[in-house]
Amino acid sequence: xxxxxRVFCIIKRKNTDTVKKEVFDVKLSYLSYFFTYExxxxxxxxxxxxxxxxxxxxxxxxAICVRYVWIYKKGDERKKRRMDGLTAxxxxxxxxxxxIYIAVIxxxxxxxxxxxxxxxxxILCAVHCLTKWKWLGQVLYTICLPGTVLALLFPNxxxxxxxxxITLEGFLxxxxxxxxxxxxxxxxxxxxxxxxxxxxxxxxxxxxxPIYWFDKRYDVNYMFVNWPSAxxxxxxxxxxxxxxxYLIGYAALVFLCMLLMDVGxxxxxxxxxxKLFF
Numbered sequence: 147x148x149x150x151x152r153v154f155c156i157i158k159r160k161n162t163d164t165v166k167k168e169v170f171d172v173k174l175s176y177l178s179y180f181f182t183y184e185x186x187x188x189x190x191x192x193x194x195x196x197x198x199x200x201x202x203x204x205x206x207x208x209a210i211c212v213r214y215v216w217i218y219k220k221g222d223e224r225k226k227r228r229m230d231g232l233t234a235x236x237x238x239x240x241x242x243x244x245x246i247y248i249a250v251i252x253x254x255x256x257x258x259x260x261x262x263x264x265x266x267x268x269i270l271c272a273v274h275c276l277t278k279w280k281w282l283g284q285v286l287y288t289i290c291l292p293g294t295v296l297a298l299l300f301p302n303x304x305x306x307x308x309x310x311x312i313t314l315e316g317f318l319x320x321x322x323x324x325x326x327x328x329x330x331x332x333x334x335x336x337x338x339x340x341x342x343x344x345x346x347x348x349x350x351x352x353x354x355x356p357i358y359w360f361d362k363r364y365d366v367n368y369m370f371v372n373w374p375s376a377x378x379x380x381x382x383x384x385x386x387x388x389x390x391x392y393l394i395g396y397a398a399l400v401f402l403c404m405l406l407m408d409v410g411x412x413x414x415x416x417x418x419x420x421k422l423f424f
Contacts, residue, residue: 176307183253184305184312192305195377199308204298207321211328218329226333233326234275237268240319247311261357261368263293264320271326281345283336286327287411288346288404294323300378338411346404371396 176191193199218229241260248258260266267290274282303316330336354369361372373389374380379399383392 176309179307179310181247181251181311183248183251185253187306189305191307193308193313195300195304200301200304203317207298207317207324210321211324214325215328215332219332226329229329230275230326233322233329234272237319237322237326238272240315240322241265241268244315256364257366259368261360263290263369264297264323266290266353267294267323268319271323274330275326278335280337281342281349283330284338284342285346285349287331287336287338288343288407289350289400290323291327292403292407294320294327296378298324300375302375302378304377338408340408340412343404343408347401350400 179187179191214229218226221229244258245255248255260269267286270282270286270290273279274286298317298320301316303312306313327336354371357368358371360366361368365372367373367375370378370380371393374384374392380392380396383395383399386392387395
């Protein structure tokens with residue numbers, strides 16, 4: 147009986163090892179698609195939303211963000227400026243590198259313009275690093291930060307393999323935005339002000355209207371105002387409200403998010419003041 151059980155365990159272990167090896171070989175085979183653009187990517191080789199690889203990326207990004215903020219808060223002003231500069235510069239570099247990638251593989255720039263909210267956020271982080279405009283800090287916190295977090299939770303590049311240039315660029319670029327804004331919040335250089343929420347609304351209105359026209363004119367989907375991003379909560383809205391009806395729910399969700407971000411900051415800031423007082 148023991149011998150049979152031992153033989154069964156050995157066979158089971160061999161089968162498990164074989165499956166693991168096959169999975170590993172499949173992942174390595176994806177390297178042949180490392181620079182392949184989405185128009186030539188075969189179906190079924192992407193990573194699943196909230197699957198093992200996605201959760202691994204999110205865990206690593208969370209750990210890096212916690213460590214970054216800890217180092218940032220401990221650093222002097224010179225170190226903070228250096229960290230700000232390097233993070234903001236890396237965002238611009240990623241945008242340039244992606245543009246070079248598109249040029250080298252001879253794909254259309256029409257679909258790769260920096261008109262998505264997160265692409266604009268990378269540029270806005272660099273502008274804020276140079277100017278320290280307070281209204282821009284409001285925009286980065288109230289709109290860009292939650293938008294970036296949602297992009298990490300529901301990435302629209304998950305049809306690419308987990309080992310792919312766009313996958314790496316997508317996660318690292320969005321992580322850089324979170325790092326920059328988190329550092330500025332930790333140092334209180336960005337101080338959300340509920341009374342100045344109108345500035346964010348004005349900025350968003352000034353940006354969305356021309357982008358909506360551009361999307362309709364050239365049949366693209368910047369900021370997801372032409373059709374909902376696959377796998378995102380916008381799909382649920384579109385199923386119930388139709389298209390373009392989902393834009394009403396989209397706008398309501400964005401405004402609610404803006405309110406919650408500012409109210410959340412005020413609540414956290416209020417608790418800190420109470421602790422200091424008592």
